[in-house]
Amino acid sequence: MACFFRRRIAEQLGRTMQQREDVFIPALSAVPVFKKQQTADFRLSINVLRNNGVLPVSGDIQAQTEHLAHQLKQDSVVEEIAVGSAVINFRINCKLLAQKILEPFGTGDNSKFGLNSELFKFLKRGITVVEYSSPNIAKKFHAGHLRSTIIGNFIANLKQSLGNKVIRMNYLGDWGMQFGLLGVGFNQFGSQERLKQNPLQHLFEVYVKVNQEAEHNEDMRLAARDFFRQLEQHESQAVSLWQQFRDITVSEYQHVYKRLGVHFDVYSGESFHQERVQEVVQQLLQQGLLKTTEKGTGVVDLSAAGDMSTFSTVLRSDGTSLYITRDIAAAIDRSEKYSFDEMIYVTDKSQTNHFHQLFQILQALGHSWADRCHHVPFGLVQGMKTRSGEVVFLEDVLDEARARMLHNMKQSKTTKEMDDAEDTAQKVGISALIVQDFKGPLQSDYKFDWDKMLQAQGDTGVFLQYTHARLCSLIRANDNIDAATFNPSLLTEQSSVTILQHLLRYDEVLYQSAQDLQPKHLLNFLLKLCHLNASAHRDLPVKGSPQEVAQARLRLFSGSCLVLANGMRILGITPVDKM
Template identity: 55%
Template sequence: MACAFRRSIASQLSRVLDLPPENLIKSISAVPISRKEEVADFQLSVHSVLESNSDHSKPDIQAQVQRLAEKLKCDTVVSEISTGPGTVNFRINRELLTKTVLQQVFEDGANYGLKSELFSGLPKNKVLVEFSSPNIAKKFHVGHLRSTIIGLLGTGFQLFGYEEKLKSNPLQHLFEVYVQVNKEAADDENVEKSAHEFFHRLEAGDQQALTLWQKFRDLSIKEYVQIYKRLGVHFDDYSGESFYREKYREVLSLLDKKGLLQRTKKGTAIVDLSRKGDPSLSCTVMRSDGTSLYVTRDLAAAIDRMNKYHFDSMIYVTDKGQQNHFQQVFQILRLMGYEWAERCQLVPFGIVQGMKTRRGDVTFLEDVINETRSRMLENMALSKTTKELENPHEIAERVGLAALIIQDFKGYLLSDYKFSWDRVFQSRGDTGVFLQYTHARLSSLEDSFESGHLRNINAACLQDPQSISILQHLLRYDEVLYKSSQDLQPRNIVSYLLTLSHLTAVAHKTLPIKGRLPEVAEARLHLFKAVRSVLANGMKLLGITPVSRM
C-alpha cells in the first residue's frame, strides 16, 4: 500500500535532507492518474520541505528540485526518479507495486486506507455529531423544534386533532393539524396567542401540556426510526433541543453570574456579543414572557453534552441559513468561559432546488425515498441488462438511495444545486446508479470465476496501462480518506469512487478473463476483486449499501 512506499521514500529523503522521516511523510503524495499520459506513482512537494525565503523565484526552487533529485538513487523499491514543477517524482518497481497494493487491499479489508501513516499522528478523539434534527410531528421536514411550531401544534391538536387518526398515521395527521392551525393563525390572532400560551405552559411544567408534547415526541421518533432504518442510519441518542427546555434557566443563571445578561426595556434578556454596547451585535436569549429561545436551548444542549460525553469536538450539520445562529452560540459559550467552544464546528449545507414528485413539490424525505424506489423499479424493468431478482423493491431502493446520495455529495456541501430526476438516474456518467452498476458487475464477475490464492498471482500479467492506472488509483485511497477527515467534505470520496468506476469500465472491456491463460485470468480477477472491495468500502462510508445484483 501507499504507506509502505511512502516510508521507503521518506527514509531515503531523510538521509539526504537531514530531516526526520515522519516530517516528510505528508509531503509525499500519490500522483493523480492521467488519461493522456503515464505518470509517476509518488511526488515530493519540495516547497513544503525546503526552507526558502519569500523572495526566492521559481527558477531557484526548480534548481533546488534538480539538486535534490541528483542526490537520490534508485533502489529495490524506486525504479525511476524524475522532476516536475516544484516536485521530485518517484516511480515504484512495477511488480512490487502490483503485489503490495493487492496484498494490502485483501489483508486490510474494510480498514484499507485507514491504517495509513497519514492517520497515525492523529489522536483517537471522541467526536459528537448533531445532525438531521427533524421537527417533531413534521414528517422529516428539516429544521429544529421551535416554540412557535410546538405551540401551534399543541393548540391545533386541541382544536382539530383526532386520537383515531393519531394512532393510525401519526405524523401525517399531526402535519395536517399543523397546516390547518397555521392557516387559522394567519386570520385569527387569538390562535397565535393560544400557541404562545401553550408553549409557556410547557416550559412551566404544566402536566397536560407536557403529556401532549411527550405523545407527539414519542410518535414522531417512532416513525423517524423507521425512516432512518431505510437510510441505514442509527443514532446513539435522540435528544433534540426541546429536550433542554428545563435547563435553559440554568443557562440564564450562569450568564447572569458572569455579568453577561442584560435586560431591555421590553423585558427581553440579551447578551451583548460586542461587549461594547452595540445593539446590532446582541443576541436575545429570553423573551419578555420568560420563555426560552432556540439559542438558549442550544446553549443548554452544548453544555449538557460536554458534561455527559466529555467530547473532544462537536460537529453541527445544519443548513447554511443557521450559520449566524451557531456563530452566536459558539461566541456566547466562549464568553461564558468554556474553552471547549473552540472545538465546536459547524458544517453547513446548501439548498436543493426543484425537487418534485409526480404529486407535486416535496419537502418530506419519506416521499422522496418512495418516489426514488418507484422510479428505479421502472428503470430496472425497462433495462435489457436487468436480471431476475429475488428482492427487486429492496434493490431498487438501495440503488435509488445511492443515486440521491451521490447527487447530493458530488459538490461542496455548502453549494445549492438544482435537482433533476433524469440526471440522478442516469446509468452512465457520474451517478450513484453507475457506482452500483459497477459494483454489481464486479460481483457477478467474481461469482462466474473462482479465484485462487493471492500468493500465486503472476504480477507480470498486470503490467498493461489499464491495470497500472487502477493500481495507481488504489494507492491514493488513503489520501482521499485523510483529506475528507480534515475538510469534512464527502465530495473527495465521491470523486475518487467515480474515477475508479470509470477506470474499471475501460478495464472490463480491455482485460477479459474468459478464454485467457490461467495465470492471466487469475491476475485480472484479483485486480477486479480489489477494485470491488475498495469500491464497497467507499460507498459504505457515504452511507450507501452496495448491491451485488441489479
C-alpha cells in the same frame, strides 16, 4: 500499499537531508492518473518542504528542486526519479507496486485498506459528537432534512472509520413556541382517531390550519403562548399531549431512517435541556452577560466594542427560552456527559449566524472547549418534485426513487434475476440521491433532476452500483480460480497500472475528506475507480486467459471491488451485488 512506498521514499529523503523521515510524509502525494497516459506514482512538493521549514525559504526554488533530486538514488523500490516544476517525481517498480497494493486483499480483514496510513498520524482522534438530521417533532420528515441526514451520516461514518469514537446524535426540535401552536390547534382541530390512522399527516394538517388561523387571530396567538408557558411549567395536561406527539413522531421517523440505512446512538431534543436553561440564564446574569432590552427580552451583547451593535436574544419578554438558549444548555450538558474532543453540527447554511453566536456565547461563559465545536453548513435543494407535484415529505421522494429505479431495471436488457428487486431498486435509488447530493461543495445549492440522477451512464449512483455489481458478477463467474496467490509481474498492462496507481491515492482522499468534511473527494475517487475498471474490464479478460494471468487479473478486480464497497459504505451507500 501507499504507506509502504511513501515511507520508503521518506526514509531516503530523511537520510539524504539528515532529517526525521516523518517531516517528508505530508509533502509526498500520489499522482492523479488518466486512463491512457503514463504518469509518475508519487510527487514531492518542494513548496510544502519550504513552507514546513525543511528547506530554506529564500533562493531559486527550481535550483533547490534539481539539487535535491540529484542527491537521490534509484533503488529496488524507486526505479526512476525526474524533476518537474518545483516537484520531484518518483516512479515505483511496477511489479512491487502490484504486489504491495494487492497484498492486503489476500488477508481476512480487507476493510482496513488505506486506513493504516502514516498520514493519519497527523489527525487528532478521540470522541466525536455529530448532531445531524434533527427534524421537528409533530411534522413529517421534510425532504429538506435529507441533506442534513446523509451528510451527517457520511461524517459519522468517516470519523468512525478513522478510529474516532463517534456519538451519532439526533437533536429533535421537540420544544418551543410551535408546540404552543400545535397544542392549541390540536385541541381545536385535532382528532385522536385520525392521529392513530395517519399520525404525521394529521399533525401536519393541524399545524397548517392553526398557523393560518393565528395569522389573523390574536386570541389564537395568545392561547399558543399560554400553552407553551404551561409546557415550560410542566402542567400535566400540556406535557401529556406533547409526550404523545413526540413518541408518535420518533416512531415514524425511525421507519425513514431504516430505509436510508441511517442509525443514531442518541435521540436527544430541546426538551431534554429545559431544566438546564435556568442554570444558563443564572450564569449569564452572574457574569454580567445578560442584558434586558426596553421590550423586556433578555440578550447577550456580542459586539467587540460592547455597544450592542450585535447581540443574541436568549429570552422572550415572558421569560420563556429560545432555540439558542436550549442549544447553550445542550452543548454544556454534552461536554460534561461525553467529554468530547470535537462536536460537529450539520445544518443548512441559513443557521451559520446562529452557530457563530452559540460558539461566541459559550466562549464568553468560559468554556474553552467551544473552539472544538464546528458547524458544517450546506446549501439548499432546488426543484425537488415528485410526479404528483411539490415535495413535502421525504418518504414520497424515497418511494418515487424506488419506483423509477424499478421501472428502469425492468426496461434494461442487462438486469439480472434477483431475490428482491424492490429492495435493490430502493438501495440503488437512495445511492442515486446521495451521489447527486455529494458531487459538489456542500455549501452550494443544487438543482434536483430525476432524469440525470437515475442515468446508468455518467457519474451517477446508478453507475457506481452497476460497477460494483458487475465486479461481483465477474468474481462469482470465476469462483473456480484461486486468487489467494498471484504473480504481480503479470499486471504490467496500462489498464492494470492505472488502477494500481489510482488505489495509491485512497488514503490521501480519506485524509482530505477528514480535514474539510466534504464527501466530494471520496465520491470523485470512487467514480474514477469505476471508469478505470470499466476500461480494464474490456482490456483484461479473466475467463479464457492462462491460469496465472487469470489469477492476477481476478486479484486486481477483487481489490477494486473491495475498495469500492468500503468507500461506498463510508458515503452511506449500501452496495448491491446484483442489478
